[in-house]
Amino acid sequence: MLLHSSHGKNCTSDSPGYPDHIPQRGNRRQQSFFCDEDYRAYIELMAQWSKKYHVAIWSWCLIPNHVHLVAVSHTEEGLGRAIGEAHRRYTRRINFRENWRGHLWQERLASFPMDKQYLLAIARYVEMNPVAAKLVQDPGDYRWSSAHAHLVGQDDDLVQVLPLLDGS
Template sequence: MLVYCLMPNHVHLILVPGDELGLRDALGEAHRRYTRMINFREGWRGHLWQERFHSFVMDERHLIAAARYVERNPVRALLCARPQDWPWSSARAHLAGADDALVSVRPLLELISDWAGFIGEPDAPDIADLLHAHASTGRPLGPDSFVEDLEQRLRRALKRQKPGPKAARRDSHTRDLFELLERD
């Protein structure tokens, strides 16, 4: 895990899964166990979090902006004055330069040497909208070259496509129609 922040009604995590199913399996099981524990302890029933988890790939520039956004979340919500004042986030670990029970700080500290200055800066003006948009679609966040590289490596379309039938399908249907007409 690179970044986390536990909020009263939601959780922000920035993770790099070890395999294809790692993210789904780990988060699904953690969510089930935590929900059962809290519901049992409090005598509650039902969901604890606002929504299911959302995931998407992002390039390094957006990863850095997302890390700041996540660690500054309690400040924006007026729960504390500074990110490091919130005990349920990775901000303290990044500032101390030492892993905690959940986060590995080295990958991000190799990119940002002055973490205190970094999280002290305001968020990029459009980062919240970008993160929310990509969380809802699951599409990669980054420049076209980043997305195109992912498409080539994964051999699948990741960019938003035009709505309606795909050209290849339309061509095959057209061929089928012409073949049918030729037979008659």
């Protein structure tokens, strides 16, 4: 049984079938999303590469300077490959547009495996991030998270709601 811990693991060797919490901050805690099109592009890239590498996203939230995902890989290296490729392509897009070089994301990608005991608490934490950041008062009103999808029980462009609602 996997327990949520404060020590992450590198996303290149994950545990297939178990949910992972993947937080990723902007480099030096700086902004990573600058306009609505950036959020849309990130979601499209994450959906594309998650599908290719057989990763299901159960919960997500994009804040201007960081990302939270709760994801389940169905292959041993799927999580690292899907998120890594989406982040590389998103970084390339922003760097090209802004005429920047270097990293957009802080540190290496880490994930925190968890069991069912922690799953709903972490998903709630992920979807309450916009409230904690004072971006909205109600998490269902925030466009860049899976909260609305879970409230209405319907998949969005990135999340599959049934596994989380079902407790699978």
